[in-house]
Amino acid sequence: MAFNGNFLCTSFKVELMKGVHNFTAASNQFKLALYDNSATFTAATTAYTSTNEISGTNYTAKGNFLTSVTPVASGTTALADFADEVFSTVTISAVRGALIFNEAATGDPTVCVLDFGADKAASSGDFTIVFPTADASNAIIRIA
């Protein structure tokens, strides 16, 4: 099995209506974990899993905390963004995608599935996730 595109998880949409996720909290809310291409994530993925999560030097299970940017409006679209995240001084390989999940919520519920499109690696270097432009057309989380 393999990564098969980017997905905003359906459970996340439901949880938004239940008030499970808070993108304005100061810190330690959302994490990004990295996976190899054996992971089988879709829009139906509901929670973080350690299955097929990558391992390597200076990479910790469950990945890194993200810095979320306070949601804003652009026209009639609401959007949320994260600051680019750097996994520093890591040696990791065959990284095909990621899960963003809410570690502060019970059960580590997922936000979205990220497909890198190809295997990525860093050797004793930095591995940076670059989030898309935070506008109404490109932001990672948009409600139109």
Next chain:
Amino acid sequence: MNNMSFGVSMSNDFKVGVETTDNRGFTPEETAKRCVSKIINVSKTAPPEIRDQALAYRDEVEKVIAVYMKQAIQSDRTTVYNAIKDAGQLKLAEYIRKM
């Protein structure tokens, strides 16, 4: 009585990028490039004369950011140099200062 419903949509049409290095960190220039793209986004559909001006401005901002990043790195090295020197590792401190 009218039935009212509101169309709300959330899209899977998003994409993150991945940038990596081997045996080094990112240079100030590489980081400045990412930084400026967060600050200034130039629409592909902007009128050519406005787009060109915006792109030129973005290039200048990128250079300024890179310069100040280099200064910040150098300044941090001074801090690291003193911390290591104070720990009694003068040779290592000198090595870091000369990097």
